[in-house]
Amino acid sequence: ACIKNGGRCVASxxxxxxxxNYCxxxxxxxxxxxKKH
Known part of the structure; x- marks a missing residue:
């Protein structure tokens, strides 16, 4: 499962x-x- 826009992600x-595909x-x-690109 992927993280929806607004969700926390690992920037590394x-x-x-x-x-x-953009953190x-x-x-x-x-x-x-x-975020959206």
Missing amino acids: GGPPYCCS LQIAGQSYGVC
Whole structure:
């Protein structure tokens, strides 16, 4: 299963992956948020 837009993701590129294949890194955090390209 992929992560829907708005869900937390790992910006380093590891699974689980975003459905959109784009993880926006959040400054100062170790995670990001899935966004549309």
